[in-house]
Amino acid sequence: MKYSHRYFALPTQEIAERLENHIDIHRQAYNYTRYEYTHIEAENIGSAYKHHDRLTDWKHEFPVFREVHSKALQRTVKRFYQNLSNLKSRKEKGIQVGKLNWKSPREFQSMTYSQSGFELKNTSGRNATLWLSKLGNIQIRYHRKIPDMALIKEVTVKKETTGDWFVSFGLEIDDSEFPEKQDLDSLSTSNSVGIDLGILNYIHTSDGKAVGWLNLENEYSRLRREQQKLSRKRKGSYNYEKQRQKVAKIKRKIRRKVIDYQHKLTTWLVREYDAVFVEDLDVSGMLQSDGNAKNKQDVAWRQFITLLEYKGELYGTYIVQVEARGTTKECASCSVETKKPLWVREHSCPACGFQCDRDANASLNILQRGFTELGLGWPESTPVETALPTDTHSVSAKRVVETGSFKC
Ligand SMILES: [Zn+2]
Secondary structure (H helix, E strand, O other), X not given: OEEEXXXXXXXXXXXXXHHHHHHHHHHHXXXXXXXXHHHOOOOOOOOHHHHHHHHHHHHHHOHHHHOOOHHHHHHHXXXXXXXXXXXXXXXXXXXXXXXXXXXXXXXXXXXXXXXXXXXXXXXXXXXXXXXXXXXXXXXXXXXXXXXXXXXXXXXXXXXXXXXXXXXXXXXXXXXXXXXXXXXXXXXXXXXXXXXXXXXXXXXXXXXXXXXXXXXXXXXXXXXXHHHHHHHOOOOOOHHHHHHHHHHHHHHHHHHHHHHHHHHHHHHHHHHHOOEEEEEOOOHHHHHHOOOXXXXXXXXXXXXHHHHHHHHHHHHOOEEEEEOOOOOOOEOOOOOOEOOOOOOOOEEEOOOOOOEEEHHHHHHHHHHHHHHHHOOOOOOOOOOOOOOOOOOOEEEOXXXXXXXXXXXX
């Protein structure tokens, strides 16, 4: 399984300048790959693998390419071809796409070391050291341990628009290293849970917990204020640039809070239950509706599910995605579908009389579908009759975060 860990980096002034210089050389390599791809007919052009052949010639012709690590240079060539194939697959999905552009310095702010040329050292404390070939040592805030069983495949160094540096490790864990999961037979409604990714509550569990979303009101209103200020500044001016960085910083703070919270929530779920069932989100629909609020929510859920799957592997918990269609409409007790506009918060079944909270009903359906998905059928005692609380108690985000240590 592949995933990544990201850390704040604190390069010295001298290293930061060299990093910028290296990234700019990589940018030129990227642009040159693009140039060759579009302008030159040759056997060794057309895939990253073939294009790597050309790097020896490049280094003769342009000595500047000798200054950076050669594996990293290969990786930049690959980056161009990856972008190209991403573009193609978006196009195949019917999304309007442009051409791959030449990258200006502002659009190209990272580079990746692949396979070699890096070493992570001094990982026992809060700070660790990343050594990069041709660059030197960089201190990073090591707030999250990389598990011993994980292999570091890649290291990406990035300068954010805020001016801050980040290092991201591409990790791989051999699946055979994971803990054994429980026997499927041992799963029951008491150790399994269906969760509804709600709109009002963050998640709603089939055993009656509603875990509220983080309160980010203050951050969002600050963001709106600063964005308004930005809109009044003249584009390209010094003050505009300063304000733009301010806005970027708030956005990043929000993102960090969200991911941090998602880490805590997913760890809680995989520790509490042996099986967690969630709705399968429609990713293709997500890509098409770019930019709207619903889409942003979907992106957050997607990230949540990815994390959940990763934690499930680490803790030996089943994570199963189930068909999302109709989970709200369907009655968890008798399966009859009833239309429900968004503002109707109650489920009240005209066919069997079953009544409960709208999201609770959905989470029960998800639980049910999860069992079916695993080939277990529905457990004998229907939670609708037994385990279902008539009114849900709310678990505050704070409580979830505070019960137990959520280090991961
Ligand atoms: Zn019913």
